[in-house]
Amino acid sequence: MRIAIASGKGGTGKTTVATNLAYVGSRNGRSVVYVDCDVEEPNGHIFLKPDLDGATPVGTLVPKVDESKCIHCGDCGDICQYSAIVSVGDAVLVFGELCHGCGGCSLVCPSGAISEVLHEIGEVHVGSTGPLAFAHGLLRVGQAMSPPVIKAVKAAAPAADLAIIDAPPGTSCPVIESVRDCDFLLLVTEPTPFGLNDLKLAVAMAREMKLPFGVVINRADLGDRETHLYCGNNDIEILTEIPDDRKIAESYSRGELAGEVLPGYRRMFETLLGRIDLRAG
Amino acid sequence: MKELVVISGKGGTGKTSLVASFAALAEKVVLADCDVDAADLHLVLDPKIVRRENFSGGKRARINSDLCTACGKCEEICRFDAISFDGPGNGNADKTYCIDPIACEGCGVCAWFCADKAIEFGPVVNGEWFISDTRRGPMVHAKLGVAEANSGKLVSLVRAEAKKIAEDRKLDLVFIDGSPGIGCPVIASIGGADLVLVVTEPTLSGMHDMGRVADLTRHFGIETVLCINKWDVNEDITLQIEARAIGRGLKLAGRIRYDRAVTEAQIKKLSVVEYVPNGVTNDIRDIWGNVRAALDEAGE
Amino acid sequence: MKIAITATGANLEASVDPRFGRCACFLVVETDDLSFEAVENPNVALGGGAGIQSAQLVASKGVTHVLTGNCGPNAHQTLSAAGIVIVVGCSGVVRDAIEQYKAGQFAATGEPNVASHFGIGRRGGR
Numbered sequence A: 001m002r003i004a005i006a007s008g009k010g011g012t013g014k015t016t017v018a019t020n021l022a023y024v025g026s027r028n029g030r031s032v033v034y035v036d037c038d039v040e041e042p043n044g045h046i047f048l049k050p051d052l053d054g055a056t057p058v059g060t061l062v063p064k065v066d067e068s069k070c071i072h073c074g075d076c077g078d079i080c081q082y083s084a085i086v087s088v089g090d091a092v093l094v095f096g097e098l099c100h101g102c103g104g105c106s107l108v109c110p111s112g113a114i115s116e117v118l119h120e121i122g123e124v125h126v127g128s129t130g131p132l133a134f135a136h137g138l139l140r141v142g143q144a145m146s147p148p149v150i151k152a153v154k155a156a157a158p159a160a161d162l163a164i165i166d167a168p169p170g171t172s173c174p175v176i177e178s179v180r181d182c183d184f185l186l187l188v189t190e191p192t193p194f195g196l197n198d199l200k201l202a203v204a205m206a207r208e209m210k211l212p213f214g215v216v217i218n219r220a221d222l223g224d225r226e227t228h229l230y231c232g233n234n235d236i237e238i239l240t241e242i243p244d245d246r247k248i249a250e251s252y253s254r255g256e257l258a259g260e261v262l263p264g265y266r267r268m269f270e271t272l273l274g275r276i277d278l279r280a281g
Numbered sequence B: 001m002k003e004l005v006v007i008s009g010k011g012g013t014g015k016t017s018l019v020a021s022f023a024a025l026a027e028k029v030v031l032a033d034c035d036v037d038a039a040d041l042h043l044v045l046d047p048k049i050v051r052r053e054n055f056s057g058g059k060r061a062r063i064n065s066d067l068c069t070a071c072g073k074c075e076e077i078c079r080f081d082a083i084s085f086d087g088p089g090n091g092n093a094d095k096t097y098c099i100d101p102i103a104c105e106g107c108g109v110c111a112w113f114c115a116d117k118a119i120e121f122g123p124v125v126n127g128e129w130f131i132s133d134t135r136r137g138p139m140v141h142a143k144l145g146v147a148e149a150n151s152g153k154l155v156s157l158v159r160a161e162a163k164k165i166a167e168d169r170k171l172d173l174v175f176i177d178g179s180p181g182i183g184c185p186v187i188a189s190i191g192g193a194d195l196v197l198v199v200t201e202p203t204l205s206g207m208h209d210m211g212r213v214a215d216l217t218r219h220f221g222i223e224t225v226l227c228i229n230k231w232d233v234n235e236d237i238t239l240q241i242e243a244r245a246i247g248r249g250l251k252l253a254g255r256i257r258y259d260r261a262v263t264e265a266q267i268k269k270l271s272v273v274e275y276v277p278n279g280v281t282n283d284i285r286d287i288w289g290n291v292r293a294a295l296d297e298a299g300e
Numbered sequence C: 001m002k003i004a005i006t007a008t009g010a011n012l013e014a015s016v017d018p019r020f021g022r023c024a025c026f027l028v029v030e031t032d033d034l035s036f037e038a039v040e041n042p043n044v045a046l047g048g049g050a051g052i053q054s055a056q057l058v059a060s061k062g063v064t065h066v067l068t069g070n071c072g073p074n075a076h077q078t079l080s081a082a083g084i085v086i087v088v089g090c091s092g093v094v095r096d097a098i099e100q101y102k103a104g105q106f107a108a109t110g111e112p113n114v115a116s117h118f119g120i121g122r123r124g125g126r
Helices: A016-028 A046-048 A075-077 A106-107 A147-156 A173-179 A193-208 A226-233 A248-253 A266-281 B015-025 B040-047 B073-077 B109-113 B151-168 B182-191 B204-219 B236-246 B261-267 B281-296 C050-060 C073-082 C093-101
Strands: A004-005 A032-036 A056-066 A085-088 A093-094 A112-131 A132-139 A164-165 A183-188 A214-219 A238-241 B002-007 B029-033 B046-056 B058-063 B083-087 B096-101 B119-124 B127-134 B138-145 B173-177 B197-199 B226-229 B251-255 C002-007 C025-030 C035-040 C065-067 C085-087
Touching: A004 A016, A016 A032, A016 A046, A016 A132, A016 A164, A016 A183, A016 A266, A032 A147, A046 A132, A046 B236, A056 A093, A056 A147, A075 A085, A075 A106, A085 A193, A085 C050, A085 C073, A093 B182, A093 C073, A112 A147, A147 B236, A173 B251, A193 A214, A193 A226, A193 B040, A193 B261, A214 A266, A214 B138, A214 C085, A238 A266, A248 B173, B002 B015, B002 B281, B015 B040, B015 B173, B015 B197, B015 B261, B015 B281, B029 B040, B029 B151, B040 B138, B040 B261, B046 B151, B058 B096, B058 B261, B073 B083, B073 B096, B096 B138, B096 B182, B109 B119, B109 B151, B127 B281, B138 B151, B138 C093, B151 B173, B151 B182, B182 B204, B182 C065, B197 B204, B204 B226, B204 B236, B226 B236, B226 B281, B236 B251, B251 B281, C002 C093, C025 C050, C050 C073, C065 C093, C073 C085
Parallel strands: A004 A164, A004 A183, A032 A132, A032 A164, A183 A214, A214 A238, B002 B173, B002 B197, B029 B138, B029 B173, B197 B226, B226 B251, C002 C065, C065 C085
Antiparallel strands: A056 A112, A085 A093, A112 A132, B046 B127, B058 B119, B083 B096, B127 B138, C002 C025, C025 C035
């Protein structure tokens, strides 16, 4: 089973929920892997403190041109939608950072002048922490396209009965890539106008992708009641509410797992995991 | 004219609340909400939309099932797992191929190679963008469609329109509310800007993410200042973050205390400085003074 | 000599557009008699690769020199590959900039003079 944790708005507590679910699941004898798909700003390792294997490079395939075979027909530049390859004068130029790795240029080249080479854009690490398996990725600073790294993290993650997928914030391509094949989507929000606005976007995404989902309200006593009303009016199940507890904020700031160090919270995350099991199973 | 971009690496550190407050403190400013896949600035500034346009950031392929002969070439060459054998049948084939519009990268390779010319490939609308009037000045904002890509292109467009307005109306400042992370939309929002303000929080996550975002602004050679929101949640980590930031060549713009009134202001649809008379508002005023000075220096 | 110059409008009295890839218009000018063809730039709003596409466009017009305000690395590389000489730092009215160039007041540049994404959002000077 694959559970993805997403939010729309950043900083609502995705990583708190994801790391604690992975922690309580693995401590209760289940085979669990935590997969951090926020490859731009991964934070799960701060809380789970895994032992990691060496880095595996991740790249996209970009064209390499053998000028001696090129007949300057220009087809490569014509098929490319991203201006990543152009035939101009006596030369063919490749702009690797614009390439999406579709392979069109090498397919279309009539003289076999184009091969593909790996252009590194990030790296993936796998490891473990106690009984819990772990995977995360790092987009190289300055690279724009995170989805290939996200795809690589998911592919590299050790097999387990339960995968907890920690998605990046937002609702666009990196989030889509993270959650696209999950069995259940958990949306973490906070009861503020910003939190609610972005929850609505995340709900629209979940419905568009036809994913079963439920909501966790974090810092539940912080803002107003609008989020509760919205969920009630739209038949959206609130699976749990986490209080606005300064003890959680402080333990989070130090990189501690609430389910491990604070009494009562282990039970809360066990109950949440049980509810998700019922809905997704 | 000077362009200030507010980013954070980590999400939820208070970018939007700070941008809204700066808008209340500054004069002659244009606002640009470049967090196009989870835009929130409009919730505080209550914009009156005066212009609304569709955004088309790319193309997409679609199979005409009447013409598909189910040869399978498209599925074989698609690198994005966007094609499946789930389309409706026609007179020649029991089933045809179809394209998942969410997975389609818009490369057009399938359409190029389809021997039966059964694949249409053309521009699609991925979202909308708006020019609005607010009580704090003009604002450009956008809404990316549900599960759409091309956020970087929409960010570039929002920025370009905000700068046009600043030039046409002789306004001195453009404030850009950025998105979390360090990827495509963030790169599109900072390239060529005059100053970046990084807003972080005193947590190990905030410290880790500040480091990555500082590396990013250095990679693109942009002057960067830092402030710490809710600094009193963990003073030790605040001090550590400030020391690291100085070590990376960032200037410190100040600290903002934790105050639940920040959330109350949001609920009242006001910026913090419009709602709270002192305390946290004084913190933000101090930061704005430092940012203003850094903007004046930038690029001189 | 046939040159391309980036312009904010479709005539010689327009200003030099400081951006290359996202200029409003290319004027393809025969410097001997100042006869010209105005080519509206289709790449103004292109998401990425505007410099590269614009470089290809002017190369297809058979020009030997490009006059503009600023030129980023991708456009520079593409123009150079096409054997086109790049002259940056031009400003003011197009007609004057051409005369100044003919009088030898600008030198060709061997390097891009601005970083990537310079032209995004820019219109006119600052």
